[in-house]
Amino acid sequence: MSIIELKNVTYKYPLDEIPAIKDLSLSIEQGKVYGIIGGNQSGKTTLCNIIRGFIPAIFLGQLDGEVRYKNKSVQDYNIGSLASEMGYSSQNPFTQISGVKDTVAEEIAYGMENIGVSSADMHEKVEELITLFKLEELKDKNPYELSGGQKQRVALASVVALDPEIIILDEPTSQLDPQSTEEIFQIVDRLKQAGKTILIVEHKVDLLAEYCDDIILLEDGYLRKCGTVHQVLSDSSILEYGGSLPQVAIFYLEQLRQQESVPITMTEAIEKLKGDRLV
Ligand SMILES: Nc1ncnc2c1ncn2[C@@H]1O[C@H](COP(=O)(O)OP(=O)(O)OP(=O)(O)O)[C@@H](O)[C@H]1O
Ligand SMILES: [Mg+2]
16 A cells, blocks of 8 residues: 655755756555665655655745645645654754753653653653663763764664654664664664554665665656666666665676576576586
8 A cells, every 4th residue: 555655746955956856756655665775966865855744844945746645745744743653864863863852861752752652651662762772871871972873873763762654764874883784774674564664765785685675766866766676676777877786686697797608498508507506
């Protein structure tokens, strides 16, 4: 079932001449994990802001076409009330910290306070998230004292705290080491098991290959590819659009390219298989 629909969306930032998103149509299905890929400035963050409703409400500019969430135009929702339905962690972890809380634990609780969660439920949830995100040693620290990677984990915990139906993560692992990155993807997987719909902007395609259902590839504001993770991440034409392929796919595509001759009879195929096995 489609939960978010974009139809012929074109968007121009207020002072820009050229649209950042161009005639983009897309359907997001409930319960799937989507990887959003593309080169620098290809429009990934802009697309996230359009879906979240920050565009045009906050960024202003000219938005044409339709953006619908649960069959209703995103612009017809109250942008604040959408916060409990659509969690969003922005690309810059430094702007994610509220600035009004003194400890990591309070920071994670902040969003829940705003939507009136009871104190007991809030404490329970905060403890759960501190364990899930491995923040035990940081929970009494000031959020401003954290490293970029630690801020990213706190920002993500704050998003998950609100239990939103849609989770939009804009490069959530950019400041994390490989192990913490893998852990974030494992959390993404748990959220998927819990029925969430997740959009994740990420350059690490090897992990997207493992954890995503579908891939969205943007180039220069255009939607260049949208399909199953297998269709898109095994297609070498994505390289022309600024996409990248997983290491394993690169290896196998290279093997294929090196095939000198293609067998056309069973005998030739068997001979070839035998030969390949000896290598
Ligand atoms: N606030 C803004 N005001 C004006 N133009 C903007 C703004 N934010 C982005 N743009 C422009 O929109 C286009 C798409 O930018 P966007 O940040 O969405 O790309 P991106 O794929 O997220 O890039 P990155 O990989 O660097 O995060 C770029 O040409 C950029 O200059
Ligand atoms: Mg971006």
